[in-house]
Structure formats: structure tokens, C-alpha cells
Amino acid sequence: xxxxxxxxxxxxxxxxxxxxxxxxxxxxxxxxxxxxxxxxxxxxxxxxxxxxxxxxxxxxxxxxxxxxxxxxxxxxxxxxxxxxxxxxxxxxxxxxxxxxxxxxxxxxxxxxxxxxxxxxxxxxxxxxxxxxxxxxxxxxxxxxxxx
Numbered sequence: 734x735x736x737x738x739x740x741x742x743x744x745x746x747x748x749x750x751x752x753x754x755x756x757x758x759x760x761x762x763x764x765x766x767x768x769x770x771x772x773x774x775x776x777x778x779x780x781x782x783x784x785x786x787x788x789x790x791x792x793x794x795x796x797x798x799x800x801x802x803x804x805x806x807x808x809x810x811x812x813x814x815x816x817x818x819x820x821x822x823x824x825x826x827x828x829x830x831x832x833x834x835x836x837x838x839x840x841x842x843x844x845x846x847x848x849x850x851x852x853x854x855x856x857x858x859x860x861x862x863x864x865x866x867x868x869x870x871x872x873x874x875x876x877x878x879x880x
Contacts, residue, residue: 736845762870779807780839
């Protein structure tokens with residue numbers, strides 16, 4: 734089963750202002766991906782960074798929904814914390830934010846596709862990440878031919 738790692742930006746997309754077409758398209762894509770997770774087509778990976786970031790969301794309803802989603806469908810496998818930290822620090826040296834670097838390092842450790850709505854992050858990944866594929870939710874759905 735293909736492993737996927739959605740960053741918090743992607744997981745939060747359905748809670749964003751849906752008056753913008755791009756946000757609606759990405760919301761539909763995220764919901765389609767999550768439908769496939771629920772159908773056991775994909776394995777949703779989760780990390781400590783997810784929980785940390787989600788616990789800092791001010792909207793309690795959104796926080797509870799996202800933590801519940803990750804609790805029910807998220808998978809975590811054992812990884813080498815030293816390697817994870819070293820890789821995250823390397824990514825920070827390439828001007829990644831700390832959370833973004835940690836998300837990408839986890840996705841690499843899990844050997845999963847990385848999905849984000851953050852265009853700048855995806856562009857950085859295209860430069861510095863060769864071990865995994867990085868996508869916007871819409872481009873992931875197109876590439877996977879999801880319907």
C-alpha cells in the first residue's frame with residue numbers, strides 16, 4: 734500500500750475559506766485523498782509534528798477533527814530519531830522552516846509521498862528532496878488518476 738504524508742497545511746484545507754477556487758479545488762483533492770485512505774488504498778502517515786502543530790490551532794473544533802482523523806487513520810512506524818534530526822537540520826540550513834523541515838524529514842523517513850498546499854515548500858522540495866515525491870493535493874490526484 735502506498736504511503737502518503739499530508740502536512741498540516743493540507744489537512745487543514747477543508748477548514749479554510751472556501752470562497753476561493755484554489756482552496757475549493759485543494760479541499761476537494763484532500764477529501765478525495767482521505768476517502769482513499771479510509772478505503773485502505775493509501776496508508777496515511779503521521780508524526781509528532783502533526784500533533785504539535787494541530788494542538789496549536791486556535792479553533793477547537795478543527796483541532797479535535799484533525800486529531801481524531803490522525804488517531805483513527807494515521808500510521809506511525811519506528812524511525813531513527815538521530816537520522817531524522819540530522820536531516821531536518823540539513824533542510825533548515827536550506828532555509829526550510831523548522832516545522833516544514835521536520836514534516837519533510839518524517840516523510841522521507843517513512844518513504845512516503847509528501848503532500849502540501851504550500852507552493853514555496855513544494856518548490857524547495859523539488860530542489861532538495863530526491864528520496865520521495867512531493868505534490869500539491871490536486872497534482873497528486875491527477876498523477877494518481879483519482880476519481
